[in-house]
Amino acid sequence: MKLEQAIQSTKFKSEVQKAVLNTLYTAWWLKTVMSKELKEFGLTHEQYNVLRILKGKYPEQMCVRDVACRMIEKSSNVPRIIDRLELKKLVKRATSQIDKRETVITLTQSGIAILEASTRILDKSMDDNRFMMNCEDAEKLNSLLEKLRKTEE
Amino acid sequence: MKLEQAIQSTKFKSEVQKAVLNTLYTAWWLKTVMSKELKEFGLTHEQYNVLRILKGKYPEQMCVRDVACRMIEKSSNVPRIIDRLELKKLVKRATSQIDKRETVITLTQSGIAILEASTRILDKSMDDNRFMMNCEDAEKLNSLLEKLRKTEE
DNA sequence: ATTATTTATGTGTATATACATCTATTTAGT
DNA sequence: ACTAAATAGATGTATATACACATAAATAAT
Numbered sequence: 001m002k003l004e005q006a007i008q009s010t011k012f013k014s015e016v017q018k019a020v021l022n023t024l025y026t027a028w029w030l031k032t033v034m035s036k037e038l039k040e041f042g043l044t045h046e047q048y049n050v051l052r053i054l055k056g057k058y059p060e061q062m063c064v065r066d067v068a069c070r071m072i073e074k075s076s077n078v079p080r081i082i083d084r085l086e087l088k089k090l091v092k093r094a095t096s097q098i099d100k101r102e103t104v105i106t107l108t109q110s111g112i113a114i115l116e117a118s119t120r121i122l123d124k125s126m127d128d129n130r131f132m133m134n135c136e137d138a139e140k141l142n143s144l145l146e147k148l149r150k151t152e153e
Numbered sequence: 154m155k156l157e158q159a160i161q162s163t164k165f166k167s168e169v170q171k172a173v174l175n176t177l178y179t180a181w182w183l184k185t186v187m188s189k190e191l192k193e194f195g196l197t198h199e200q201y202n203v204l205r206i207l208k209g210k211y212p213e214q215m216c217v218r219d220v221a222c223r224m225i226e227k228s229s230n231v232p233r234i235i236d237r238l239e240l241k242k243l244v245k246r247a248t249s250q251i252d253k254r255e256t257v258i259t260l261t262q263s264g265i266a267i268l269e270a271s272t273r274i275l276d277k278s279m280d281d282n283r284f285m286m287n288c289e290d291a292e293k294l295n296s297l298l299e300k301l302r303k304t305e306e
Numbered sequence: 307a308t309t310a311t312t313t314a315t316g317t318g319t320a321t322a323t324a325c326a327t328c329t330a331t332t333t334a335g336t
Numbered sequence: 337a338c339t340a341a342a343t344a345g346a347t348g349t350a351t352a353t354a355c356a357c358a359t360a361a362a363t364a365a366t
Contacts, residue, residue: 002299008223009209015291016281020183021225022298027180028226029302030173035324044324046352056162064315070161072174073181075354079316084351101314101361128169132303138168141301144294145175146155149182150285188354197354199322217345228324232346237321254331254344 019148037125041118042088046073048122050081051090051115054107061104063096079103090114172301190278194271195241199226201275203234204243204268207260214257216249232256243267 003022004010012018035045043051053070054062068078082105085091090111096102107115133141156175157163165171188198196204206223207215221231235258238244243264249255260268286294 001302003295007225013276014281015288015295016284016286017279019286019291019294019298020279022295023176024180024183025225026298026302027177030176032228032324044351065313072160072177073353075185077316077353077355080352083316096314099314099362103315123166126170126173128167130304131169131301133169133172133297133300135168137297137300138172140293141172141297142156142168142175144286144290144297145172145179147286147290148284148294149154149179151283185354197321218343226323230323230325230347233322236346249344252332252344256345 023145023148034122034126037122038118040121041114043114043118044084046071046076046081047085047090048115048118050078050085051107051111052119054091054105055112055115058107058112061094061106063102063104065102067105085111176298176301187275187279190275191271193274194267196267196271197237199224199229199234200238200243201268201271203231203238204260204264205272207244207258208265208268211260211265214247214259216255216257218255220258238264 003018003025006025007021012021031045034048038045038048049071050067053067056070057066064078064082067082068074068076071078082091082093086093089108092106092108094104094106096104156171156178159178160174165174184198187201191198191201202224203220206220209223210219217231217235220235221227221229224231235244235246239246242261245259245261247257247259249257
């Protein structure tokens, strides 16, 4: 669906302003598509993101801060997301012995299993074939998004 | 900041997958920039969006459903956002006389004033000059985002 | 060594998101 | 006209976001 239909608006202040709205709308659309797949695993988009980040270092542990700085949405409240994952026994919390301020997080076997299963489904649904976009298009899109974030300051 | 630094990850499954993450990150970044400006008016990003939508029809009233279908994030809970705006006396609620199921929303003078003031500030901060992007770039970005949302189904 | 500052995490609060359900009203079907 | 279905909106619950603040531990400053 075109942006104009999606938000029922045809007049934009400029093409750049339209690109801003388009980016916001596309991100919402992407999150919705992904969340639908994750739902059958009882995972939210953000919980899945944390599990993925932990997997990246596995079998090493990670502290909360290291997880947080890898999150896509930086102001996510990681301790609270971990609360939910711990409740479902997908991760374990322990106090670091080296630095007792740190909480180190470990994926459980159950966490690995659910991550692998959900990643399989998500990859099937979100693989490159889903998108009518080739590698060249994606490269161009990536460079334009970087450009949008590059401000004068 | 480049995506790789922002989420401290260098290996992506594909350029398309990277574009997905890049879109999510850029949307978060844009929302953060805008919210910072809106904060001094005590408005959230979503409250501002509702005020803008109401302004689009002003001085006509709008029902909740019409506001909702113009929202960028479709699953926003519009009645509740209106609760907050009503509490701050920026909008008024009334039951439609034509269809008593409908609630019609009107901007108050105070709502118009705060919308205009915040839009002035936001435009100053988010105008085309802020972004290192010309109209041509923006057009290309818009077409690529539309393409990303165009799936095979 | 003692105090001040910084850092890592947790927690409290307001708002938003996502989704299910309830109520009132309207519309359609018979 | 009467009942069923659809629609508009409100509300409840769980989770997330945004941000302030609290606590404990580590580090720096004196």
